[in-house]
Amino acid sequence: MSRRYREETMTVSGVESPRLQPEAEAGQDRSARPWWRRWWFGVTLTWFATRLLLLLFDTKVLPYHWHRSATSDVPIYHHWSWVLQQGHFPADDTRWQYPPGAAGIMLLPDLVPGGWPTYLNTFFAIVLIFDAIAFWLLMRRARPRNRGSIQGPWLWTLGVFLLGPITLGRYDLIVATIAMAALLVAGRPLVRGALIGVGAMIKVWPIMLLVGVRRWRELIVTTLGAAAVIVATTLAIGATLPGSLSFIRFQKERGIQIESVAATPFLLARGLGWPGGTGDRYGAREAIGPGVEVAIAACGIATVIGGLVLLAWWTRARWTETTPYDAALFATLLGMITSRVLSPQYMLWALGLAAVCLTSPKTSQRPVAWLLLLATALTQLEFPILWGGVVHNGPAGMAALTARNVLLVGATVWSGVRLWKATGTRAVEAV
Structure with missing residues (x-):
């Protein structure tokens, strides 16, 4: 008999017989609950409702005063798509500052x-599909039988x-989904590395996920997987579309964006x-004026210092099951606040990496993740x-921006x- 049941005895017509306490009824199998009371229902309904609203705003079915900016x-992207179909990259357009793989998204x-x-509506639909994939990945990891947490999908x-x-009006959500997949579904180092490489070829930042790879053997295999994808993609695209590396020059010449x-x-x-x-x-x-060049140099120095901090952590860290998630979030945040x-x-x-962290009850990043929600x-x-x-x-705009950046640094x-x-040294290493 289950330990949740407490047995009492009572005399009925002179015969002692066991009686189950009411808590037995409360402990009924959760699978017997109606579907609207299951663990997944509330967050799934909220996802559908919020994404419908975003789509209605973006397609102008519902009014959104700042639609043009969003x-x-x-x-x-549509213009660049036309240029790419002519057989070359928009190498003379200073706005093109993306790795060659971004051409596939355009x-x-x-x-x-x-x-x-x-093209506009099709692009919205594609981003929404990737959003659904990201949500599914998080829900898959959050299932009770996986000992996950519903906080990630939320x-x-x-x-x-x-x-x-x-x-829905930018392609960054697509890259975030690829990075989340690298953490959540790629169990083998080579596969994880390949996904990291795909993400890095579209937008460089997923390379930060390598920070969370444990020790030398796994790191080498994962890095080789990422490098193979990056080199092969760069060579293949460069051989067919001239100007694929023009983004490097434009990135180097950028100043400090005011945000x-x-x-x-x-x-x-x-x-x-x-x-x-x-x-x-x-x-x-961008900010223009005295002192800006000094700030640009300071960003470079801060990036180097951030890299040294990550190296110092990596060489002494003892891995837990959530370290790949937690380290990826920290490295990405460092990159964001030191960037121009x-x-x-x-x-x-x-947000994507924080959500991955929250799918595990053992993450060290829970309060950080919810702080990022406020910053968002x-x-x-x-x-x-x-x-x-x-x-x-x-004053209102400056207050919002300053508060956001203070929260990000914090x-x-x-x-x-x-x-x-x-x-640290007292952490239990999960092998």
């Missing part, structure tokens, strides 16, 4: 059989919605007499809702501290 990149809506009425569901319609952490002091200094301002360069709004560019859609990188809500405030205030020194430091403690 979807402004998709017409550019071309994808035109390759859909039959297609939707417009964070992703709410975070993507809080970032707003821009999530980056490094630009925040300059924007705040405008009210104290800083003679600089902002201007459109390389497809973004921090576009709103970059929050999807952190502030991100939609600063762009596109209060963007005019950010550009022209409005989340990064907190993430590193918690990761360091969780993988």
